[in-house]
Amino acid sequence: MDISKLIANTKLDTSSPYYLQIASLIKAKIDDGSLTVGERLPAERELALLFQVSRTTAINAYRHLEKDGYISIKNGSGTYVSDRYILGNRSNYEMPWPQLLKPYMQSSMSSLMSELMVSNVLEDKISLDAGMPDPNFYPVHTFSKLYLDNLSALDPKDFGHIPIHGYEPLRNRITQMLALEGIRCHADEVVILSGSQQGLYLTARVLIEPGDYVIIQEPTYLGAIQVFQSLGARVLSLPQREHFPLEILEDYLARYRPKLMYCIPTFQNPNGAIIKAGERKQLIQLSARYRLAILEDDPYSSIYYEDIPPMSLKSLDDYGGVIYLSTFSKTLMPGLRLGYMVAHPSLINRIILEKQYVDLHSNNISQWLLDLFIKEGHLGEHLTKIRGIYKNRRDVMADALNLSFKSKLSFHIPQGGFYIWCRINESLSSKKLLQEALKTGVSFIPGEAFYAAPGEDREFRLCFSQHDEKVISEGINRLEKAMEKLKKKPFSIPKREIKPMI
Amino acid sequence: MDISKLIANTKLDTSSPYYLQIASLIKAKIDDGSLTVGERLPAERELALLFQVSRTTAINAYRHLEKDGYISIKNGSGTYVSDRYILGNRSNYEMPWPQLLKPYMQSSMSSLMSELMVSNVLEDKISLDAGMPDPNFYPVHTFSKLYLDNLSALDPKDFGHIPIHGYEPLRNRITQMLALEGIRCHADEVVILSGSQQGLYLTARVLIEPGDYVIIQEPTYLGAIQVFQSLGARVLSLPQREHFPLEILEDYLARYRPKLMYCIPTFQNPNGAIIKAGERKQLIQLSARYRLAILEDDPYSSIYYEDIPPMSLKSLDDYGGVIYLSTFSKTLMPGLRLGYMVAHPSLINRIILEKQYVDLHSNNISQWLLDLFIKEGHLGEHLTKIRGIYKNRRDVMADALNLSFKSKLSFHIPQGGFYIWCRINESLSSKKLLQEALKTGVSFIPGEAFYAAPGEDREFRLCFSQHDEKVISEGINRLEKAMEKLKKKPFSIPKREIKPMI
Known part of the structure; x- marks a missing residue:
């Protein structure tokens, strides 16, 4: 005015x-x-x-x-x-935003992870943290070629709104692909997701009410724990054992009547564990008896380095209780933002209603290109290629760990996936090791990040997929230096007393 | 075995x-x-x-x-x-999925809309329902050219995981674009969304608890009402008046202490209404006094056919309470699945945490291409082009309505957006009209879809953006035939008695 x-x-x-x-x-x-x-x-x-x-x-x-x-x-x-x-100056009126927001369930790891991100100061730092494929092998050029070759056949309507379920040709393609893996489903039982994280979220949203119990295998993917906790779930952990702990699961089932079990049966993140074929059948039988819904997260099963892993839980599912979740972020590239879910139509129909609120439907361009990519046989070729590359990197990392650390670390060589899960054999904290490691120029994820409740802090996860052999060796070299430095520091038992705040 | x-x-x-x-x-x-x-x-x-x-x-x-x-x-x-x-045969055990799902708040329109979708039987049906741009003008070829021309400069890492906030160059680009519209913000106050629907959802998720009041302008976008109701909000409606009903709003503010107002100030969906410049200032002053958060949904303001519309509420926001939401689905193409939100950093930081659960981040390829599209000046060109095209279609639809229906319908000619909002001057139901219209081969959306609580059923929305002039004329022609048929049907007052179910 x-x-x-x-x-x-x-x-x-x-x-x-x-x-x-x-x-x-x-x-x-x-x-x-x-x-x-x-x-x-x-x-x-x-x-x-x-x-x-x-x-x-x-x-x-x-x-x-x-x-x-x-x-x-x-x-x-x-x-x-x-x-x-x-x-920074304020008018008489200012929105009190922090007071208006709903209470937020924060995992104890969130702050550690943010610190970790901020600490990324060294320019030549070697990241052995994030679980991603190597960007040098993203099939960007194949996608570009597909774009060019198929552009003229494109119907502009494919860039309009499509069904919430996803681009139909891609859904059919995935149905065919799954049939070869022993998962028989109709295209109507498949939803294309904006990454498999979305499947985790939507499943939890439609099933979990505050106070409900959810079972996880510990250690497991942090993003899953966070989603369940953010919705008020109580998380029950199955410990990692040589054999899948069916008896503990049955005790949980009888005692707590949990709604859902979250499970990565093949090349579990972070420790590479596999549920054996026989145990899978028993798990399904037990779950069927208790009508336990199983959310089977399967991002890694096609990235194997030895034998072909056992059939998925979904392929054994005879009671309709398994929700199968997978993604193209680990096999192709995260930027596609595409994953998918297969489940009983009753659940899928409800997931669809919720997905409509969240993003109407997933990105069309990615879906169209991915369908072409699979149709022309590139997925199989690409998997063969990366299995060779990552297997080599796994071996180089394992050799370097053995050479540098000898008996100071314990680990298993994983048969697939991206990670080596290490345990420090001495009384050293992995979080303190990380602090030193960031100074010597290497990063990893401390073990606590993969637990619902923090325990002893002597484990950590190394990812071998992102860098070539030379960089991996140098990374392990730096990690060993960091441990030597940490050992020379005066050992202090952390004070455990917590005083009342008055 | x-x-x-x-x-x-x-x-x-x-x-x-x-x-x-x-x-x-x-x-x-x-x-x-x-x-x-x-x-x-x-x-x-x-x-x-x-x-x-x-x-x-x-x-x-x-x-x-x-x-x-x-x-x-x-x-x-x-x-x-x-x-x-x-x-269809069942094992002894079967998951009782429907009993496991959380209760679902279903809007009374959902079933009508599904019926409508199923009724799409006539092959040459003219859709005047969905509010989408004409696929013939999706800038697919410009996007393709950008892809080709810039592919070599692409860093593969751009196809990896990017920050939850979105692709940084695009966020900066949007910040610059908004500065020209009087919205001054840092890139940190901008989040790229998987369509603006996601902004609606995330805002509601972090603010709304069951029983909270939310204000809407009635009639308004169905997708917003659904999201609020699905989270247990009680929805208060501001009726549409010649002047923005500030006195009713103030009464609501004093009486119910609502958390949020959802508002489409410019070319409101479905009725094309505009809040005038002076009223916008008053609305902001009132909202500041009551610390009312305003979710300003602005998909249509750059699709104007007469004067440039008034400045956004966000540009007037001096108390940090306005959350600005926009999308590229109406101006470019829905399949991009890209929108964005601008708000106070406290809110944005919390939105980010929630978005991480939902999809980690939005699609990279779309973000990269959209940034190039805006950078090279195509957005401005494209807007000029579609404003010309849609203005013409609006005029053709308005003329056809006047010619066919004369005084049987009332409507205003909207100054922008995609819709003509009609009111039947006789005692005819728009839902019944739709049933007849589907038989004559034309569809629209009955007015009830845009209300939180169903009222009298004499309004409906026509969309003029999707078809060319000839098809629009034919569509209105068919609509008139449908109304004639309906009028010849024996008039029956629907029974209002609801018997107890015993």
Whole structure:
């Protein structure tokens, strides 16, 4: 609004200096919203005329307002009402956002992980943390070629809204692909997801109410634990054993009546464990008896380095209780943001309703390209290629660990997936090791990140997929240096006393 | 498991026919999971040998099992344990999915909309329902050219995981774009979303608890009402008036302390209404006083046909309470699945945590291409082009309505957006009109879909963006025929008595 109208009937008095009175008046008009952010104010000369004061008084009024953050004076361009909110100054009214937000269940790892991210200072740091494929092998060029070759056959409608379930040809393609893996399903039982994380979220959203029990295998994928906890679930952990702990599971089933078990049966993240074929059958029989829903997360089973892993739980599912989840983020590239879920139609129909709220449907371009990619046989080729590459990297990392650490670490060589799960044989903390490691230029994920409740802190996860052999060796080298440094530090038992806060 | 082991010690008795005993035995082994779906059973000859019965008995046993859906006999390839679940036969155990799902808040429109979708039988039906741009003008070829021209400069890492906030160059690009619209923000206050629907969902997820009040302008976007109701919100409606009903809003604010107002200030879906510039300032002042969070949904403001619409609420926001939401689905194409949100950092940081659970981050390929598209100036060009096209279609639809319906319908000519909102001047139901219209080959959305609580059923929404002038004229023609037919039907007052269900 024009300032001259705002001050039409204003008279200055002698109670305080004129420049302060003018400043107060303008402040009030900014605070009440009559003058808004970005609005241009009169030039000093005009302001002086408006209030019939000297130009010096006008200049002082503006300087005072600028000091308080109400306006900004841009030489040569004019004086403007400042975005006080951005500059840190506040209007009389300000939204109390933190008080308005719903309570948030924060996992104890979240802060550690953020610290870890911020600590990434060394320029040549070697990341053995994130579980991602090597970007050098993302099949970007094949996707580009498919784009070019098929563009003319494209129906513009494919770039409009498509069904929530996903792009139909891709759903059919996945159904065919799964049939070869022993999973027989209709395309209607398949939903394309914006990454498999979305399947975790949606499944939890439609099933979990606060206080419900969910079973996980410990250690397991952090993102799953977080989703369950954020929805108020109580998480029961199955410990890792040589044999799948069916008796503990049965005890949990009888005692707590859990709604869901989350499970990575093949090349578990982080420890590479596999549930054996016989145990899978027993697990399904037990789950069927108790009508336990199983969320089978299967991102790694096609990235095997030795024998072909056992058939999925879904392929054995004869009671309709297994929800099968997979992704193309580990096999192709995370940026596709595509995964899929296969489950009983009753569940799928409800998942669809929830997905509609979340994003209507997943990205069309990715779905169209992925369908072409699978159709032309590139997926099989690509898998063969990366299995060779990653197997080699696994072996190099395992050799380097044996050579550098000898008996200081224990680990199993995983038969697939991206990770070597290590246990420190001495009394050293993996979180403290990480602090030293970041200084020597290598990172990994401390074991606590994979547990619902923190335990002893002597495990950690190394990822071997992201870097070539030379970098992996150098990374393990740096890790060993970090451990040597840590051992030389005076050992201090952390204080366990927690004093009342009064 | 090998069936010969399963029946090792089994003896048949004379209590019932052998073939039934054999069938029961196999059934039991299928039911308890010893024999699993897809497993191959012995050939009839072998089965006969195993049980020491005649081949006819073996054949009869298999026929009996097949009839019950337990096995499938494929001529020439063998006999298999059937996927009974798919065939409709059930094992002893079956997941009671419908009982396990969380209660679902269903809007009364959902079933009508599904019916509508199913009713799409006529092959040449003209859709005046969905609010989408015309696929013929999706800028697919520009996107393809950008892909080709920039492929070599692409860093494979751009196809890996990116920050939850979104692809950084795109966030910066949007920040610059918004500055021209008077919205000054840092890139950290911007989140790229998988469509603006996701912004609605995430905002509601972090703010709304069951029983919270949310204000909407009625009529409004169905997807918003559904999200709020699904989270247990109580929805308060502001009626549509010539002037924005500030006094009703203030009454609601004082009386119910609502958490949030959802608002489409410019070219509101479905009725094209605009909140005037002066009213926007008053709305912001009032909202600031009550610390009311405003979710400003702005998909249509750049699709104007007359004057440039007033500045957004966000550009006036001096108390940090406005959450700005927009999308590229209406201006470019829905299949990009990209929208964005601008809000106070406290809210954005929390939205990010929630988005991580939902999909980690939005699709990279779309974000990369969209950034290039805007950078090279295509967005401005494209908007100019579609404004011309859609303006013409709006005029054609308005003329056709005037010509066909004369005084039978009332409507305003919208100054932007995709919709003409009609009111039937006679006592006819828009839902019944739709039933007739589907028979004459045209569809629209009945007005009730845009209300939180159903009212009188005499409004409906027509979308003029999807079809060319000729098709629009024909669509209106068919609509008029439908109304004529409806009027000839015997008028029946729907029974309002609701009997107790005993």
